[in-house]
Amino acid sequence: MKRATRLKVVGMLFVLPGLISYFGWTLYPIFYAFLISLYKWNLNPELPSKFVGLANYITMFQDPVAGTAFKNTVLYTVITVPGQMILGFLIAYALNKKIYGQTTLRLLYYLPVVTSWIFVSLIFEYLFSGYGGLVNYIFHTNIQWLSSPSMAMVPIYVLGIWKGIGWSMLIFLAGLQGVPPSLYEAAQIDGANKWNLIRHITIPLLRPTIMFELVMLTIGGFNVFLSVWVMTSGGPMNSTQVVSVYMFQQAFNYFNFGYGSALSVMLFVIVFIIAQIQRRWLKSND
Amino acid sequence: MIKNKKVNYDVSFVLLKSVGKVVFYTVLIVGAIAMIIPFIYMVSTSLKPMASLFTYPPQIFPTSITFSNYLRMWEVFGIGRYFLNSTIIAVPAVLINIFLSSLTAYGFAKFDFPGKNLFFTILIATLAVPGLLLVIPQFQMVSSVHFLMNNQLTIILTDGIGGIAFNAFFLRGFFEGIAKDIVDAAEIDGCSQFQIYYKIILPQSLPALGTLAIFSFGGIWDDYFWPSLILSSQSKWTLPLGILAFQGEYGVQWNLVFAASIIAMIPTLAIYIVFQKYFVQTISEGGLKM
Numbered sequence: 322m323k324r325a326t327r328l329k330v331v332g333m334l335f336v337l338p339g340l341i342s343y344f345g346w347t348l349y350p351i352f353y354a355f356l357i358s359l360y361k362w363n364l365n366p367e368l369p370s371k372f373v374g375l376a377n378y379i380t381m382f383q384d385p386v387a388g389t390a391f392k393n394t395v396l397y398t399v400i401t402v403p404g405q406m407i408l409g410f411l412i413a414y415a416l417n418k419k420i421y422g423q424t425t426l427r428l429l430y431y432l433p434v435v436t437s438w439i440f441v442s443l444i445f446e447y448l449f450s451g452y453g454g455l456v457n458y459i460f461h462t463n464i465q466w467l468s469s470p471s472m473a474m475v476p477i478y479v480l481g482i483w484k485g486i487g488w489s490m491l492i493f494l495a496g497l498q499g500v501p502p503s504l505y506e507a508a509q510i511d512g513a514n515k516w517n518l519i520r521h522i523t524i525p526l527l528r529p530t531i532m533f534e535l536v537m538l539t540i541g542g543f544n545v546f547l548s549v550w551v552m553t554s555g556g557p558m559n560s561t562q563v564v565s566v567y568m569f570q571q572a573f574n575y576f577n578f579g580y581g582s583a584l585s586v587m588l589f590v591i592v593f594i595i596a597q598i599q600r601r602w603l604k605s606n607d
Numbered sequence: 608m609i610k611n612k613k614v615n616y617d618v619s620f621v622l623l624k625s626v627g628k629v630v631f632y633t634v635l636i637v638g639a640i641a642m643i644i645p646f647i648y649m650v651s652t653s654l655k656p657m658a659s660l661f662t663y664p665p666q667i668f669p670t671s672i673t674f675s676n677y678l679r680m681w682e683v684f685g686i687g688r689y690f691l692n693s694t695i696i697a698v699p700a701v702l703i704n705i706f707l708s709s710l711t712a713y714g715f716a717k718f719d720f721p722g723k724n725l726f727f728t729i730l731i732a733t734l735a736v737p738g739l740l741l742v743i744p745q746f747q748m749v750s751s752v753h754f755l756m757n758n759q760l761t762i763i764l765t766d767g768i769g770g771i772a773f774n775a776f777f778l779r780g781f782f783e784g785i786a787k788d789i790v791d792a793a794e795i796d797g798c799s800q801f802q803i804y805y806k807i808i809l810p811q812s813l814p815a816l817g818t819l820a821i822f823s824f825g826g827i828w829d830d831y832f833w834p835s836l837i838l839s840s841q842s843k844w845t846l847p848l849g850i851l852a853f854q855g856e857y858g859v860q861w862n863l864v865f866a867a868s869i870i871a872m873i874p875t876l877a878i879y880i881v882f883q884k885y886f887v888q889t890i891s892e893g894g895l896k897m
Contacts, residue, residue, distance in 0.1 A: 331800045332718020339711025339775060340726060342768035346745065348729070351736060353744035366751055408638075415635055429639040432646065435821075435879045437829035439847050440868040443854065444645045447652070447861050453663050455648060483642070536735070544737045547831060551851065565739050573836065578743055585740045596735045 354589075358582035370579075377583035386559050387584065390567040393474065394588070397563065398542030401481035406534055408482065409489025414519070416490070417497045427494075431487035441484055442551035449476040449552075470560035473553055477561060480548050485541075489534055496530030497523070532603040536596050543592045564588045653677070653865035660862055676866035686867050688842065689849035693871075696762050696834075696845060697827045703767030704823045705816060708774030713804050715775065716782035717790070730772040746836055757839045766827045774819055781815040781889075782808060817885035825875050846871040 358378070361371040381387045416427055433441060448455045451465035466472050504522050513521070524531070546565040549555060555562040555570065564584055572581030648667060652660070653676055655669045680686045714720075715727055745765070755761045785808060793803050809816065831847040838844055844852070850867050857863065879886070 328718055328800075329720045332714050332720040332723075335714030335718065335800075335804070336711050336720075336726070339707050339714075339771050342707065343711075343730065343771050346765065346768050347733060347736070347741065347772065350741045350744035350748070351733065353747070354740050357743060357747070362747075364747060364750055412635070412638065415631065426635060426639055429642050433642060435825060435875055436646075436872060437825070437847070437875065439829060439831055439851065440649075440872055441645065443850075443864060443868060444649050447865075448645060448648065453661060453665055455644075455665050455667070458663075458665050483645075487642070540735055540737065544739055546739070550831075568739060569742075569832070572743055572746075578747070582743050585737070585743065589737055589740045592737055593735055 354582050354586055357579055358586045360579045362578040362582070364576070364578060373579065377580045378587070380580060381583055381587060386562055386567060389559055390555075390562040390564045390584075391587075391591075393561060394543055394545065394563045394565075396474070397478065397481060397545050398539055400478050401485065402535065402538045402542050404478075404482035405485035405489045405538055406531070408486045409534075410493050412486065413490045413493035413497060414523070417494060427490070430490050433484045434487040434491075436484075438484070438547035439551060441480065442548045445476055445480045445548070446552045467553055468557055470557050473557060473561045477545075477548050477552060480552075481542070481545065485538065489538070492530060492534055493527070496527045500526050528603060532600065535599050535603070539595055539599065540592055543588060649865045650869065652861050653869055655862045657860070657862065660860075676862045677870070680863055680867045680870065684849075684853060684863070684867065686846070686849065686870055689844055689846045690870065692759065692843060693828060693845040694874075696759055696766070697824055700763045700766035700827050701820060701823045703763070704770065704774070704827075705819055707768060708771050708819065709778055709809065709812070709816065710804070711771060712775040712778035713782050713808055716779045731776060734772055734776065742832065742836075745833075749837065756837060757843065759838065759843055761837050762834050762845075765833065766830070770823070770826070774823070777819065778812070778815055781812050785811050814885040814889045817882040818889040821879055821882050821886055824878050828875055 359372060359374060361373050361376075363370045412430055416423055416430075446467065449457075449466040451457070451463075451468060454466070456466070457463060464472055466476050500523060504526075505518055508518055508522060544565060545563050546569075549561055549563050549566050550569070553561040555566045565588075568581045568584040568588075571577045571584065644667075651667060651669050654672045654674070655666070656671060656673045656675070659666060659669055659671060715723065749755045749761060749765070789807060789811075790803055793807055798806065829847060830845075831851065834845050835848055838848065841849075841852075846867075850864065850871060853867065854864050
């Protein structure tokens with residue numbers, strides 16, 4: 322065998338195990354999910370699944386709980402993504418200078434990121450408990466955070482931002498290292514103030530970092546699951562329902578697999594469209 | 608006169624600057640405290656006896672301390688079993704995951720073969736797919752094979768092959784950065800392609816592999832959704848399943864819940880601290896760009 326041909330075969334052998342598992346365990350399930358969403362699906366292959374066309378999607382548009390779930394999921398993303406990015410950027414900007422205690426501070430801000438969602442959700446449930454909770458005590462309030470429909474999303478937003486600041490900070494720190502200090506010096510000589518420096522030098526140069534964060538955090542935001550699952554399970558009275566939790570309940574508590582799939586397909590379509598728009602928008606601003 | 612004015616200006620400027628510095632540090636430190644208070648409260652609650660759990664005002668630093676909560680979670684609740692289960696699943700799964708991802712990434716980084724660009728484009732295009740979309744079809748696939756249900760091996764395999772697209776995309780950049788002459792020299796020395804991969808490429812990429820190990824281990828150790836669907840017998844449960852079930856049953860005994868949570872959190876934190884050096888290095892070398 323010729324060397325070039327041999328190398329081609331070797332290359333294919335390297336990627337083969339990964340590609341097979343990827344096709345079987347990711348790509349195939351994506352199409353399978355679309356298929357299931359068109360059926361009144363029965364998990365047991367011996368019992369027939371009934372083809373219902375778009376009925377699951379029609380149900381979804383008429384289902385007020387699904388409406389709440391999508392609204393809450395979008396709100397969660399719209400609130401927590403800028404929250405994480407702005408705070409993460411400010412902290413990264415501050416910690417990018419050589420200051421005393423820099424490493425310790427970075428480590429502290431990163432701690433929530435490496436802690437599991439389950440345990441931080443448990444802590445927040447306890448912090449926000451209505452009677453004798455630490456949050457009520459510190460702020461001298463008396464709010465039944467998690468059991469009042471109008472307030473229950475607040476602890477979920479706070480947790481989402483609190484947990485993500487460190488990640489956002491770390492990625493911005495990496496980006497900031499790519500900004501040459503000579504640029505700042507030149508602009509400072511020209512009389513630019515700090516805000517001008519950030520606006521006209523730092524932010525434009527960080528465009529790829531901002532794009533990466535925006536897309537990743539948006540995907541993460543739309544997938545919010547464990548914090549809601551642990552703290553409220555979507556209650557009280559579905560006021561904190563989000564798509565992932567509702568999908569889980571429909572599929573695995575009520576065995577409405579077709580409807581659950583329709584919910585997840587809808588979420589996927591929304592995320593996909595938003596990710597495309599974000600990419601276009603950030604690229605066109607170059 | 609002019610000279611005096613300049614001095615005055617300098618003094619007020621320095622003053623303003625140091626006031627700014629104080630504000631700056633205060634904000635940073637208050638922020639850091641907000642980051643850490645929940646953890647401090649968690650640890651302190653786990654050390655409280657039942658009686659001081661419901662005192663008002665709440666005690667951030669408890670007046671009396673006991674380790675009996677940890678002991679009880681270990682002896683009565685049997686958290687050791689869940690810990691063992693989590694370890695049995697996470698360790699092989701991470702190894703499989705990193706092995707498969709690095710093989711795939713190396714194939715894409717160093718070789719040319721028909722369909723390479725197409726396959727890679729497909730991998731990238733599905734990076735944005737939410738895991739949520741995959742759960743129902745994956746559950747349908749697994750549940751139709753009786754052997755796979757209520758089996759820890761299933762979790763090892765599915766976690767082992769999960770997330771390959773992202774990992775391969777992440778690692779490929781690092782592999783491409785490895786100097787070509789090292790690889791060429793090894794080839795002339797008679798190394799096979801696979802030998803080059805595991806004797807040269809892998810050792811050279813330890814920071815990237817370490818970073819991946821953190822991501823992968825964290826995700827698998829903390830996963831709740833998927834194992835809760837597969838593992839029905841309590842004796843096979845992992846830590847998140849066991850602790851959430853306990854919390855559901857004994858919700859108000861937060862001291863016990865947090866004692867268990869802290870035991871469960873230790874490995875992830877330990878791994879992060881061990882690999883932290885690699886982690887920061889990798890991220891700042893720009894491994895995460897789109």
